[in-house]
Amino acid sequence: MLRQVTEDxxxxxxIGAAIxxxxxxxxxxxxxxxxxxxxxxxxxxxxxxxxxxxxxxxxISVAMMGAPTVMVEKLPAGHELERAxxxxxxxxxxxxxxxxxxxxxxxxxVTPLCxxxxxxxxxxxxxxxxxxxxxxxxxxxxxxxxxxxxxxxxDEKGNASVMETISNRWTETLARSTVVDMGCTAMIACYSxxxxxxxxxxxxxxxxxxxxxxxxxxxxxxxxxxAIGAVAERLGGRxxxxxxxxxxxxxxxxxxxxxxxxIDGLDGDAGVSMTLYTQNxxxxxxxxxxxxxxxTPDLIIVLDLETGDPITTEELRYGCRVAVVAAPCDPRWxxxxxxxxxxxxxxxxxxxxxxxxxTAART
Amino acid sequence: MRIGIDVGGTxxxxxxxxxxxxxxEIKTSTTEDVTSGIVNxxxxxxxxxxxxxxxxxxxxxxxxxxxxxxVEARRLSxxxxxxxxxxxxAALPPLVDWPARLRDAVGTHVFMCHGGNEFDGRAITPxxxxxxxxxxxxxxxxxxxxxxxxxxxxxxxxxxxxEAAELLAGELGEDVAISLSHEIxxxxxxxxxxxxxxxxxxxxxxxxxxDAFREALRHSGIEAPVYLSQNDGTLMTIEHAERYPVxxxxxxxxNSMRGATLLSGLQDCAVVDIGGTTADIGVLxxxxxxxxxxxxxxxxxxxxFRMPDVLPVGLGGGSYVRxxxxxxxxxxxxxxxxPQKARIFGGETLTASDIxxxxxxxxxxxxxxxxxxxxxxxxxxxxxxxxxxxxxxxRMKTSAGAVPVVVVGGGSVLLGEQLEGATEVVRPEHxxxxxxIGAAIxxxxxxxxxxxxxxxxxxxxVLEQAKAEATERAVAAGALADSVRVVDVEEVGLAYLPGNAxxxxxxxxxxxxxxxxxxxxGN
Numbered sequence: 001m002l003r004q005v006t007e008d009x010x011x012x013x014x015i016g017a018a019i020x021x022x023x024x025x026x027x028x029x030x031x032x033x034x035x036x037x038x039x040x041x042x043x044x045x046x047x048x049x050x051x052x053x054x055x056x057x058x059x060i061s062v063a064m065m066g067a068p069t070v071m072v073e074k075l076p077a078g079h080e081l082e083r084a085x086x087x088x089x090x091x092x093x094x095x096x097x098x099x100x101x102x103x104x105x106x107x108x109x110v111t112p113l114c115x116x117x118x119x120x121x122x123x124x125x126x127x128x129x130x131x132x133x134x135x136x137x138x139x140x141x142x143x144x145x146x147x148x149x150x151x152x153x154x155d156e157k158g159n160a161s162v163m164e165t166i167s168n169r170w171t172e173t174l175a176r177s178t179v180v181d182m183g184c185t186a187m188i189a190c191y192s193x194x195x196x197x198x199x200x201x202x203x204x205x206x207x208x209x210x211x212x213x214x215x216x217x218x219x220x221x222x223x224x225x226x227a228i229g230a231v232a233e234r235l236g237g238r239x240x241x242x243x244x245x246x247x248x249x250x251x252x253x254x255x256x257x258x259x260x261x262x263i264d265g266l267d268g269d270a271g272v273s274m275t276l277y278t279q280n281x282x283x284x285x286x287x288x289x290x291x292x293x294x295x296t297p298d299l300i301i302v303l304d305l306e307t308g309d310p311i312t313t314e315e316l317r318y319g320c321r322v323a324v325v326a327a328p329c330d331p332r333w334x335x336x337x338x339x340x341x342x343x344x345x346x347x348x349x350x351x352x353x354x355x356x357x358x359t360a361a362r363t
Numbered sequence: 364m365r366i367g368i369d370v371g372g373t374x375x376x377x378x379x380x381x382x383x384x385x386x387x388e389i390k391t392s393t394t395e396d397v398t399s400g401i402v403n404x405x406x407x408x409x410x411x412x413x414x415x416x417x418x419x420x421x422x423x424x425x426x427x428x429x430x431x432x433x434v435e436a437r438r439l440s441x442x443x444x445x446x447x448x449x450x451x452x453a454a455l456p457p458l459v460d461w462p463a464r465l466r467d468a469v470g471t472h473v474f475m476c477h478g479g480n481e482f483d484g485r486a487i488t489p490x491x492x493x494x495x496x497x498x499x500x501x502x503x504x505x506x507x508x509x510x511x512x513x514x515x516x517x518x519x520x521x522x523x524x525x526e527a528a529e530l531l532a533g534e535l536g537e538d539v540a541i542s543l544s545h546e547i548x549x550x551x552x553x554x555x556x557x558x559x560x561x562x563x564x565x566x567x568x569x570x571x572x573x574d575a576f577r578e579a580l581r582h583s584g585i586e587a588p589v590y591l592s593q594n595d596g597t598l599m600t601i602e603h604a605e606r607y608p609v610x611x612x613x614x615x616x617x618n619s620m621r622g623a624t625l626l627s628g629l630q631d632c633a634v635v636d637i638g639g640t641t642a643d644i645g646v647l648x649x650x651x652x653x654x655x656x657x658x659x660x661x662x663x664x665x666x667x668f669r670m671p672d673v674l675p676v677g678l679g680g681g682s683y684v685r686x687x688x689x690x691x692x693x694x695x696x697x698x699x700x701x702p703q704k705a706r707i708f709g710g711e712t713l714t715a716s717d718i719x720x721x722x723x724x725x726x727x728x729x730x731x732x733x734x735x736x737x738x739x740x741x742x743x744x745x746x747x748x749x750x751x752x753x754x755x756x757x758r759m760k761t762s763a764g765a766v767p768v769v770v771v772g773g774g775s776v777l778l779g780e781q782l783e784g785a786t787e788v789v790r791p792e793h794x795x796x797x798x799x800i801g802a803a804i805x806x807x808x809x810x811x812x813x814x815x816x817x818x819x820x821x822x823x824x825v826l827e828q829a830k831a832e833a834t835e836r837a838v839a840a841g842a843l844a845d846s847v848r849v850v851d852v853e854e855v856g857l858a859y860l861p862g863n864a865x866x867x868x869x870x871x872x873x874x875x876x877x878x879x880x881x882x883x884x885g886n
Contacts, residue, residue: 029665030455030553033455033459033460033553034454034455037454037455037459067482069482069550070482072550072551072552072553073482073515073516073550073551073552074448074451074452074479074481074482074487074515074516074552075448075451075452075454075455075515075552075553076451076452076453076454076455077449077450077451077452077453077454078453078454156450156451156452156453156487157450157451157487157488158450183481183482183483183485183487184481184482249822250854306758306759315658
């Protein structure tokens with residue numbers, strides 16, 4: 001269990017972040033550098049397990065919002081997240097006691113660490129999704145009736161605002177167009193909750209899981225072990241496909257990187273191809289045999305076939321040899337209410353959600 | 364006829380070729396001044412092949428000068444790094460993740476200025492001319508002669524970089540070399556900026572080396588054009604190389620692998636190129652090196668060049684063999700001092716070459732000088748060599764099955780006739796100079812880099828159009844029309860522009876048309 005994050009943890013956290021990012025959530029390398037610079041300047045970050053948070057704690061969730069393909073080019077100024085965070089504090093007239101990661105995966109596994117170091121507050125060992133999702137309302141607190149707003153949003157140019165909205169869906173809609181106007185990257189602070197609410201409505205231990213997954217990959221590689229198998233096992237999932245990327249059709253639509261990749265099977269999957277559907281994160285995988293291999297909200301993870309290193313959406317390109325691992329999501333996402341906001345239909349795919357455990361039985 | 368030269372850290376190799384036939388080959392030592400080694404190699408192959416200077420139609424040189432300069436952090440110039448984009452990017456300034464030694468070598472002369480673009484081409488902030496004038500003043504005061512300019516989203520719109528370059532050139536004068544990031548790299552600010560800083564730090568060396576190459580040719584009486592090989596296996600003119608020395612990075616492994624496919628006739632195989640210091644292991648698919656899928660670090664610095672996927676291991680003919688606490692071979696090497704230091708050459712140092720001779724795999728130098736070695740130790744060392752290479756091959760291949768392995772390079776005599784995981788070990792004729800052969804048969808390229816609107820034309824048609832244009836340009840650059848193929852297609856979506864614009868970069872390459880006294884300028 002992680003109690004403190006120092007510079008030495010960041011390499012492992014970055015690898016774990018890329019795994020849980022399921023392709024999206026931004027470039028963990030950039031996140032690692034940002035966290036490293038913050039920790040070097042301000043010192044290590046205290047991590048608090050969910051069961052130790054006082055009921056009356058005042059917790060604010062934070063994240064970067066926008067297109068990861070933009071983030072690798074337009075790097076932050078450094079002050080954005082604190083501005084968004086302080087905007088919510090002053091709107092509510094209350095100082096936060098803890099910082100909560102909005103999602104776990106990619107850049108947003110470490111974004112909260114940058115803020116925590118900078119403002120000297122502890123970060124919770126938890127997050128609102130148990131993975132990464134592309135839209136703001138796609139968090140477990142939504143299922144518990146927690147409001148996203150008031151939401152602070154700030155860009156690198158110095159623009160900031162606070163939004164008051166009628167639903168979490170509206171927060172997403174309004175924030176998204178603001179993010180586009182801001183140049184497709186912004187920092188946000190939202191979902192302010194009490195310690196008791198955080199305990200009920202978030203996924204515990206996920207910051208530690210990040211670090212553990214990274215360590216697992218590193219240590220398995222060091223002994224030439226099967227890192228792909230190790231990741232699948234730790235997440236309770238399995239390898240669903242191995243192949244070579246044959247085509248990557250990439251476009252940015254309404255603030256999202258939408259990608260459809262064809263993966264031509266190798267080894268046991270030779271002769272079959274898989275289509276991987278991605279909108280920031282990998283959301284579905286279908287086989288040319290006609291079957292659905294895995295869909296959101298389960299985790300679909302692309303790893304380098306040879307090393308087991310995670311491959312982010314930006315790195316997907318023709319010729320990459322990859323293994324695709326699918327793993328079960330937090331069980332609350334599988335409820336009808338959960339599937340309504342993060343199931344395949346929401347993302348415009350016309351196949352039904354099939355738990356990854358069930359697709360395993362068919363192959 | 365053409366001459367291919369490969370300048371490595373240890374050896375300078377040369378070949379004289381007529382079409383795909385090797386007429387003469389030579390392996391000489393790399394000299395301190397480099398030039399005399401090239402002159403030696405050229406004159407040796409011309410004499411051996413009985414080729415007068417007039418018959419030489421082109422000289423192709425592959426060199427590790429620039430890679431080595433960066434790896435060793437030597438002969439680099441201090442660089443003024445100007446980044447346009449403030450306030451964006453302030454959290455991660457240029458050079459943020461460079462190893463200290465290399466950062467010290469290029470100096471931390473960082474000028475963060477306003478400017479830069481959003482993903483859709485809007486300005487983040489306007490260019491601040493006064494700020495740039497102040498930067499120019501400071502650059503002049505610090506006596507810096509080379510400038511790297513990077514601007515956020517310059518691959519989408521390079522205007523800010525060009526404008527800043529014009530302004531700085533006006534203030535600093537003609538003697539200051541300016542490298543622009545949008546001419547060097549792709550989207551990914553830190554990686555593109557890193558490559559641009561490396562390029563800037565190599566510009567002075569680039570001029571020195573280019574002059575030395577020209578001098579070497581003059582000295583040999585050759586008036587034919589000289590080309591340098593690039594990391595993608597294509598050629599560039601020496602004038603281009605002077606401006607973009609980073610384009611030569613990793614051309615060595617590419618040349619070796621291209622040479623190996625020609626020599627062995629194998630299109631799909633693993634290639635092991637063993638030199639004096641390292642063994643480079645790569646994989647050929649359809650006769651071309653597999654590209655690295657992840658970002659490539661050079662001397663610990665991240666870049667986003669397209670590079671052949673090569674795994675280097677510290678094993679070569681000059682590797683130190685230590686028998687103390689457990690047997691070890693390499694990773695350090697006596698390098699170019701092998702002809703003096705190795706036991707078989709009368710020296711005192713036990714090297715991998717000594718082991719190969721003692722074990723009967725090679726026969727050169729003085730065999731008697733290694734007769735006293737313990738046969739059990741020699742056997743163990745040979746096994747270690749084979750195991751090291753076999754493990755590296757295993758890491759590079761994509762499936763569990765055995766593959767054919769082509770071994771090239773002067774140090775390949777270290778290997779035995781069999782390797783675990785290899786269907787066969789092929790050691791083709793002229794294996795010692797595969798890299799020079801790869802340079803000699805390198806191709807010329809044509810590139811298209813333009814913004815297309817997907818509203819009027821479907822994506823497939825845009826790609827076809829770009830491919831056709833790149834092919835035409837390759838032919839115009841001197842490629843044989845029926846040999847041209849598209850090797851690289853890259854799309855950068857520029858959303859929110861009217862008409863769903865996309866920037867498409869396509870590269871096509873083909874064989875240099877030669878033999879009819881016609882060699883057009885590549886690039």
